[in-house]
Amino acid sequence: MVEIKTDAALTAMREAGRVVGDALQAVRRAADVGVTLTELDQVARAVLREAGADSPFLGYRPDFASTPFPAVICTSVNDAVVHGIPTDYRLRDGDLVSVDCGARVGGWTGDAALSFTVGEARPADLTLIETAERALTAGIAAAVVGARIGDISHAIGRVGRAAGYGIPEDFGGHGIGRAMHEDPHVPNDGRPGRGLRLQHGMVLAIEPMFLAGGSGDYRTAADGWTLVTLDGSRAAHAEHTVAITEDGPRILTLPS
Template sequence: MVEIKTDGALEAMREAGRVVARALAAVQDAAGVGVSLRELDEVARAVLAEAGARSPFLGYRPSFAPTPFPAVICASVNDAVVHGIPDGYRLRDGDLVSIDCGAELEGWTGDAAVSFIVGTPRPADLALVKATREALDAGIAAATVGNRMGDVSHAVGAVARSAGCGMPRDFGGHGIGRRMHEDPPVPNRGRPGRGFPLRHGLTIAIEPMLMAGGRDDYRTDADGWTLRTVDGSRAAHFEHTVAVTEEGPRILTLP
């Protein structure tokens, strides 16, 4: 069932989105050579605690996962696409890092992700990050009243394919609101003019995940969570929680 949010609910989701934005900014500020992924998780935990928010990630266990997720961020490095578990790995110069974070505040949820490079960037990584952000921007621009979900999906996928990137099968964006994952699904590939009609008050998380090697298949680590490219190529991930409104797309997870 798809819940169309009231304007009051959108304001409440915006507050949750601000917490997510602050957490992502704090994590990116703290990231540096020698800093562990577990330390970055502690940074995000502190931001959520200060805001009185809870993490929709911590303890989350979807059908594919063998164990509940043990952290408040997903921290995916280099060939890890998404769902990386923060551990003792210490960041190295040139690492490409993707951080995904959510927050639940007063019963409403925000979810966003960002990719960045620690230290000295490789040109190929800069191009991948740029293409992934452009795919997100294209999806957001298509999230307008009167369009359909296929328009959003097609916009994301077209940018990814034009950049020669792959996208993991079976994973994409989602509806969001009272829970982190709600209907409708938001695939990263689709046909324009098809799918769920976009209405004022619909809230979705748009999240392109691009893999530089151009393949759509992936492998899963022994932890049952971390998705990696099968060819060892690097990956990037961006996400925003977006409301469809009569005035145009409204990004709820901006600072």
């Protein structure tokens, strides 16, 4: 069931989203060659703690996972698409890092992600990241009252397909509110004019994921969480929590 949020709820969700945005920016500033992924997780934990927020990621265990998630951020490096567990891996020159973060404040949840490079970037990685961000912008622009879920999916997929990137079929955006994952599912590719019609008060986490190799194929790593590209190519991920309003889409996960 899709929950329609009140305007007061959207305001409350903005507070959770602000914490997410601030945490992601803090992690990005801290990321450098030699820094471990667990150290980045500690940076995010400090932001959440200072804001009085808790994490919807920590301890989360969906049906596909054999163990609860042990961190407050996902850190997916190079060929990892999403759900990477922070470890003692030290970032290396040229790494492509995708960080996903959630926060819960007053019972409401925010969820967002960004990708960036560390040290000297590969031009192809910068193009991949820019394309994911551009697809996110296109998806958000399509998230207007009266449109349909398929319009968002089509806007995202068109950008990724035009660039020759792969799109994993089974993962995409989702509704969000009191729970991190709510209805509806928001695929990253699809046909316009199809699916649920968007209404004022719906809130969606819109999140393009693109695979540089052109194939959307992936596998689950030995940790039971991390999804990695089957061909070893690199991946990028971009995400915002977005409210559908009569005044247009409102991004709730921008930093302070």
